[in-house]
Amino acid sequence: MHPDGWLFPGQHYLKPLSARQLHGVVVEAGQAAGLDKRIEPHTLRHCFATHLLEDGVDVRVIQALLGHVRLGTTAFYTKVATRTMRAVTSPLYRLRASTPRESPPG
Numbered sequence: 001m002h003p004d005g006w007l008f009p010g011q012h013y014l015k016p017l018s019a020r021q022l023h024g025v026v027v028e029a030g031q032a033a034g035l036d037k038r039i040e041p042h043t044l045r046h047c048f049a050t051h052l053l054e055d056g057v058d059v060r061v062i063q064a065l066l067g068h069v070r071l072g073t074t075a076f077y078t079k080v081a082t083r084t085m086r087a088v089t090s091p092l093y094r095l096r097a098s099t100p101r102e103s104p105p106g
Contacts, residue, residue, distance in 0.1 A: 049077045 005013035008022055017025065022041050030039030045066070052062050063074040 046077070049074070053077050 006016040008017045010017050026039055026041050049062050049066060053059065059074055062077065063071055066074060068074045
C-alpha cells in the first residue's frame, strides 16, 4: 500500500473504491470464504471492534476509535465478545478463594 494511498484503492491508488464497489468486493469475499451469513462493509467494523475487545482493549479506547459519542453504542460489542465474557472471574469466587478455610473442630 502506498503511504498516501487508500486501504481500498480504486483504479488509481490516490482514489478510493466507491461505496458500491467496496460493497461488491466484501460480499464477493464473504461468498468466496463460504460464509452463509450476510456480509457487508459494516461487518468489517463490527469484527474490528469485537477482536479489539477480545484482545483486552478497553471499551473506552474502542469507543474513541469507532467515533461513538455514547459508550452505550460501543457496549453493543460486549454482547458479541464471548471469549471476553468467558474469561471473567466472579468477584465472589475470588473472595471465596482468598478466605482461609476453617479447620474442623477436634
